[in-house]
Amino acid sequence: MLDLDMSPYGAFVWPAWTISAAVLAALAARVLLAARRWSADLKRLEADRTEA
Protein backbone atom coordinates (compact mmCIF):
# COMPACT_ATOMS: atom_id res chain seq x y z
CA MET A 1 0.00 0.00 0.00
CA LEU A 2 1.52 3.28 -1.13
CA ASP A 3 2.08 5.59 1.85
CA LEU A 4 2.92 9.23 1.05
CA ASP A 5 1.79 10.69 4.37
CA MET A 6 5.09 11.28 6.15
CA SER A 7 3.65 13.33 9.03
CA PRO A 8 5.03 14.37 11.43
CA TYR A 9 8.40 13.78 9.69
CA GLY A 10 7.65 15.18 6.22
CA ALA A 11 10.09 18.07 6.76
CA PHE A 12 12.92 15.49 7.00
CA VAL A 13 11.84 12.66 4.68
CA TRP A 14 10.91 14.74 1.60
CA PRO A 15 14.06 16.91 1.53
CA ALA A 16 16.21 13.75 1.86
CA TRP A 17 14.50 12.17 -1.15
CA THR A 18 14.30 15.41 -3.18
CA ILE A 19 18.01 16.22 -2.72
CA SER A 20 18.97 12.63 -3.55
CA ALA A 21 16.85 12.61 -6.72
CA ALA A 22 18.26 15.99 -7.79
CA VAL A 23 21.87 14.87 -7.27
CA LEU A 24 21.37 11.58 -9.16
CA ALA A 25 19.64 13.45 -12.02
CA ALA A 26 22.46 16.04 -12.15
CA LEU A 27 25.14 13.30 -12.22
CA ALA A 28 23.35 11.48 -15.04
CA ALA A 29 22.77 14.68 -17.05
CA ARG A 30 26.37 15.84 -16.63
CA VAL A 31 27.94 12.57 -17.71
CA LEU A 32 25.56 12.02 -20.65
CA LEU A 33 25.97 15.59 -21.96
CA ALA A 34 29.77 15.34 -21.69
CA ALA A 35 29.69 11.98 -23.54
CA ARG A 36 27.64 13.51 -26.35
CA ARG A 37 29.86 16.58 -26.62
CA TRP A 38 33.22 14.74 -26.76
CA SER A 39 31.86 12.06 -29.11
CA ALA A 40 30.64 14.80 -31.47
CA ASP A 41 34.06 16.52 -31.29
CA LEU A 42 35.86 13.26 -32.12
CA LYS A 43 33.53 12.53 -35.05
CA ARG A 44 34.10 16.04 -36.42
CA LEU A 45 37.89 15.74 -36.13
CA GLU A 46 37.90 12.30 -37.78
CA ALA A 47 35.65 13.59 -40.58
CA ASP A 48 38.08 16.50 -41.13
CA ARG A 49 40.98 14.03 -41.32
CA THR A 50 39.11 11.87 -43.86
CA GLU A 51 38.35 14.93 -46.01
CA ALA A 52 41.96 16.13 -45.81
Added chain:
Amino acid sequence: MFGLANPDRFLRFTHPLMPVVWTLAVVLLAAGTWLAFTAPEDFRQGDTVRIMFVHVPAASVGLGIYLALGVSSFFALVFRHPLADAAARAAALPGAAFTALALVTGSLWGKPMWGAWWVWGDARLMSELVLLLFYIGYMALRASIDDETRAARAAAVLGLVGLVNLPIIKFSVDWWNTLHQPASLLRADGPSVTADILAPLLTSMAAWAVFFLAVWLTAIRTEIIRRRVLSIRARRAQEA
Protein backbone atom coordinates in the same frame (compact mmCIF):
# COMPACT_ATOMS: atom_id res chain seq x y z
CA MET B 1 39.77 -9.35 -18.15
CA PHE B 2 43.14 -7.63 -18.60
CA GLY B 3 42.43 -7.49 -22.34
CA LEU B 4 39.79 -4.86 -21.52
CA ALA B 5 42.58 -2.60 -20.24
CA ASN B 6 43.14 -1.73 -23.90
CA PRO B 7 41.11 1.49 -24.42
CA ASP B 8 39.90 0.46 -27.91
CA ARG B 9 38.78 -2.94 -26.70
CA PHE B 10 37.14 -1.31 -23.67
CA LEU B 11 35.16 1.06 -25.92
CA ARG B 12 34.07 -1.80 -28.20
CA PHE B 13 33.13 -4.07 -25.29
CA THR B 14 31.16 -1.48 -23.30
CA HIS B 15 29.36 0.11 -26.28
CA PRO B 16 26.48 -2.44 -26.44
CA LEU B 17 26.36 -2.65 -22.63
CA MET B 18 25.59 1.02 -22.02
CA PRO B 19 21.83 1.05 -22.87
CA VAL B 20 21.38 -2.15 -20.83
CA VAL B 21 23.12 -0.76 -17.73
CA TRP B 22 21.31 2.61 -17.90
CA THR B 23 17.92 0.90 -18.36
CA LEU B 24 18.61 -1.47 -15.47
CA ALA B 25 19.59 1.49 -13.27
CA VAL B 26 16.35 3.36 -14.04
CA VAL B 27 14.20 0.24 -13.49
CA LEU B 28 15.91 -0.60 -10.18
CA LEU B 29 15.68 3.02 -8.97
CA ALA B 30 11.94 3.06 -9.78
CA ALA B 31 11.43 -0.31 -8.06
CA GLY B 32 13.43 0.80 -5.00
CA THR B 33 11.38 4.00 -4.72
CA TRP B 34 8.10 2.09 -5.00
CA LEU B 35 9.17 -0.46 -2.36
CA ALA B 36 10.45 2.34 -0.09
CA PHE B 37 7.05 4.02 0.01
CA THR B 38 5.03 0.80 0.28
CA ALA B 39 7.10 -0.60 3.17
CA PRO B 40 5.47 -0.31 6.62
CA GLU B 41 6.72 2.49 8.87
CA ASP B 42 9.06 1.51 11.67
CA PHE B 43 7.42 1.09 15.09
CA ARG B 44 10.12 3.23 16.73
CA GLN B 45 11.32 5.59 14.01
CA GLY B 46 8.01 6.05 12.17
CA ASP B 47 8.29 7.35 8.59
CA THR B 48 11.88 8.56 9.11
CA VAL B 49 12.90 4.96 8.32
CA ARG B 50 12.27 5.88 4.65
CA ILE B 51 15.34 8.13 4.79
CA MET B 52 17.33 4.91 5.28
CA PHE B 53 16.50 3.85 1.71
CA VAL B 54 18.55 6.75 0.34
CA HIS B 55 21.01 7.20 3.21
CA VAL B 56 22.36 3.63 3.39
CA PRO B 57 22.77 3.17 -0.40
CA ALA B 58 24.50 6.58 -0.67
CA ALA B 59 26.88 5.75 2.20
CA SER B 60 27.66 2.14 1.24
CA VAL B 61 28.05 2.77 -2.50
CA GLY B 62 30.06 5.95 -1.73
CA LEU B 63 32.43 3.75 0.27
CA GLY B 64 32.59 1.15 -2.51
CA ILE B 65 33.36 3.87 -5.06
CA TYR B 66 36.39 4.93 -3.06
CA LEU B 67 37.60 1.31 -3.11
CA ALA B 68 37.24 1.39 -6.92
CA LEU B 69 39.14 4.71 -7.01
CA GLY B 70 41.90 3.33 -4.78
CA VAL B 71 42.33 0.08 -6.74
CA SER B 72 42.33 2.03 -10.03
CA SER B 73 44.91 4.42 -8.57
CA PHE B 74 47.11 1.43 -7.65
CA PHE B 75 47.02 0.11 -11.23
CA ALA B 76 47.58 3.61 -12.61
CA LEU B 77 50.57 4.16 -10.34
CA VAL B 78 52.21 0.72 -10.67
CA PHE B 79 51.43 -0.14 -14.30
CA ARG B 80 50.99 3.47 -15.51
CA HIS B 81 47.97 2.36 -17.46
CA PRO B 82 45.87 5.23 -18.89
CA LEU B 83 42.58 3.30 -18.55
CA ALA B 84 43.17 2.77 -14.82
CA ASP B 85 43.81 6.49 -14.43
CA ALA B 86 40.64 7.28 -16.41
CA ALA B 87 38.70 4.90 -14.14
CA ALA B 88 40.04 6.58 -10.97
CA ARG B 89 39.30 10.04 -12.31
CA ALA B 90 35.77 9.05 -13.41
CA ALA B 91 34.96 7.64 -9.96
CA ALA B 92 35.86 10.78 -8.00
CA LEU B 93 32.86 13.04 -8.69
CA PRO B 94 30.10 10.42 -8.23
CA GLY B 95 31.93 9.21 -5.10
CA ALA B 96 32.01 12.73 -3.68
CA ALA B 97 28.33 13.26 -4.57
CA PHE B 98 27.24 9.97 -2.94
CA THR B 99 29.28 10.68 0.20
CA ALA B 100 27.89 14.23 0.45
CA LEU B 101 24.39 12.76 0.07
CA ALA B 102 25.12 10.24 2.85
CA LEU B 103 26.10 13.13 5.15
CA VAL B 104 23.12 15.34 4.22
CA THR B 105 20.50 12.57 4.44
CA GLY B 106 22.13 11.30 7.64
CA SER B 107 21.79 14.77 9.08
CA LEU B 108 18.11 14.89 8.04
CA TRP B 109 17.63 11.52 9.74
CA GLY B 110 19.66 12.45 12.82
CA LYS B 111 17.72 15.57 13.72
CA PRO B 112 14.35 13.86 14.46
CA MET B 113 15.97 10.70 15.91
CA TRP B 114 18.97 12.03 17.86
CA GLY B 115 17.84 15.63 18.28
CA ALA B 116 20.98 16.89 16.49
CA TRP B 117 21.87 17.66 12.86
CA TRP B 118 25.52 16.85 13.45
CA VAL B 119 27.62 15.46 16.30
CA TRP B 120 31.26 16.53 16.30
CA GLY B 121 33.31 13.72 17.75
CA ASP B 122 31.10 10.89 16.49
CA ALA B 123 33.55 8.47 14.86
CA ARG B 124 31.24 7.35 12.02
CA LEU B 125 30.23 10.90 11.08
CA MET B 126 33.79 12.21 11.25
CA SER B 127 35.33 9.33 9.26
CA GLU B 128 32.60 9.78 6.61
CA LEU B 129 33.44 13.51 6.49
CA VAL B 130 37.13 12.59 6.05
CA LEU B 131 36.09 10.38 3.10
CA LEU B 132 34.37 13.39 1.49
CA LEU B 133 37.53 15.45 2.06
CA PHE B 134 39.63 12.75 0.36
CA TYR B 135 37.33 12.87 -2.66
CA ILE B 136 37.46 16.69 -2.78
CA GLY B 137 41.25 16.64 -2.24
CA TYR B 138 41.65 14.13 -5.08
CA MET B 139 39.68 16.31 -7.52
CA ALA B 140 41.35 19.53 -6.33
CA LEU B 141 44.83 18.02 -6.68
CA ARG B 142 44.13 16.86 -10.25
CA ALA B 143 42.73 20.28 -11.14
CA SER B 144 45.67 22.15 -9.60
CA ILE B 145 48.41 20.52 -11.78
CA ASP B 146 48.44 21.44 -15.49
CA ASP B 147 50.56 18.49 -16.63
CA GLU B 148 48.04 15.61 -16.80
CA THR B 149 50.66 12.89 -16.25
CA ARG B 150 52.00 14.54 -13.11
CA ALA B 151 48.45 15.30 -11.92
CA ALA B 152 47.48 11.65 -12.41
CA ARG B 153 50.48 10.36 -10.41
CA ALA B 154 50.01 12.80 -7.53
CA ALA B 155 46.27 12.08 -7.37
CA ALA B 156 46.91 8.31 -7.49
CA VAL B 157 49.17 8.58 -4.42
CA LEU B 158 46.46 10.52 -2.57
CA GLY B 159 43.86 7.99 -3.75
CA LEU B 160 45.91 5.15 -2.28
CA VAL B 161 46.47 6.94 1.04
CA GLY B 162 42.69 7.43 1.38
CA LEU B 163 42.14 3.66 1.36
CA VAL B 164 43.30 3.63 4.99
CA ASN B 165 40.08 5.45 5.91
CA LEU B 166 37.75 2.71 4.57
CA PRO B 167 38.16 0.16 7.41
CA ILE B 168 38.02 3.06 9.88
CA ILE B 169 34.58 4.04 8.51
CA LYS B 170 33.33 0.43 8.48
CA PHE B 171 34.49 -0.45 11.99
CA SER B 172 34.11 3.00 13.60
CA VAL B 173 30.80 1.92 15.17
CA ASP B 174 32.52 -1.13 16.74
CA TRP B 175 35.82 0.45 17.78
CA TRP B 176 34.36 3.56 19.39
CA ASN B 177 31.24 4.34 21.36
CA THR B 178 29.29 6.37 18.82
CA LEU B 179 25.77 7.77 18.52
CA HIS B 180 25.51 6.12 15.09
CA GLN B 181 23.85 2.71 15.18
CA PRO B 182 26.01 -0.40 14.61
CA ALA B 183 25.92 -2.39 11.35
CA SER B 184 22.46 -3.76 10.51
CA LEU B 185 23.27 -5.80 7.37
CA LEU B 186 26.84 -7.16 7.47
CA ARG B 187 26.72 -8.88 10.87
CA ALA B 188 27.98 -12.29 11.99
CA ASP B 189 24.45 -13.27 13.09
CA GLY B 190 22.75 -12.00 9.91
CA PRO B 191 20.83 -8.78 9.15
CA SER B 192 19.01 -7.24 12.10
CA VAL B 193 16.28 -5.57 9.98
CA THR B 194 12.98 -7.27 9.20
CA ALA B 195 12.21 -8.69 5.74
CA ASP B 196 9.73 -5.92 4.81
CA ILE B 197 12.48 -3.34 5.36
CA LEU B 198 15.29 -5.52 4.01
CA ALA B 199 13.70 -5.95 0.54
CA PRO B 200 13.42 -2.21 -0.29
CA LEU B 201 16.83 -1.58 1.28
CA LEU B 202 18.63 -4.23 -0.79
CA THR B 203 16.76 -3.14 -3.95
CA SER B 204 17.77 0.48 -3.36
CA MET B 205 21.39 -0.50 -2.70
CA ALA B 206 21.46 -2.51 -5.94
CA ALA B 207 19.83 0.44 -7.78
CA TRP B 208 22.43 2.95 -6.55
CA ALA B 209 25.28 0.53 -7.34
CA VAL B 210 24.03 -0.07 -10.90
CA PHE B 211 23.40 3.68 -11.33
CA PHE B 212 27.01 4.34 -10.33
CA LEU B 213 28.18 1.65 -12.76
CA ALA B 214 26.26 3.38 -15.58
CA VAL B 215 27.72 6.80 -14.68
CA TRP B 216 31.22 5.37 -14.21
CA LEU B 217 31.37 3.41 -17.47
CA THR B 218 29.98 6.40 -19.39
CA ALA B 219 32.54 8.72 -17.77
CA ILE B 220 35.45 6.32 -18.48
CA ARG B 221 34.38 6.06 -22.12
CA THR B 222 34.12 9.86 -22.31
CA GLU B 223 37.57 10.26 -20.74
CA ILE B 224 39.11 7.96 -23.38
CA ILE B 225 37.38 9.94 -26.15
CA ARG B 226 38.39 13.29 -24.56
CA ARG B 227 42.06 12.25 -24.50
CA ARG B 228 41.82 11.22 -28.15
CA VAL B 229 40.31 14.60 -29.10
CA LEU B 230 43.02 16.49 -27.18
CA SER B 231 45.73 14.35 -28.75
CA ILE B 232 44.43 14.94 -32.31
CA ARG B 233 44.14 18.69 -31.63
CA ALA B 234 47.70 18.81 -30.22
CA ARG B 235 49.04 16.92 -33.26
CA ARG B 236 47.29 19.29 -35.65
CA ALA B 237 48.55 22.32 -33.76
CA GLN B 238 52.12 20.98 -34.14
CA GLU B 239 51.61 20.31 -37.86
CA ALA B 240 50.16 23.77 -38.50
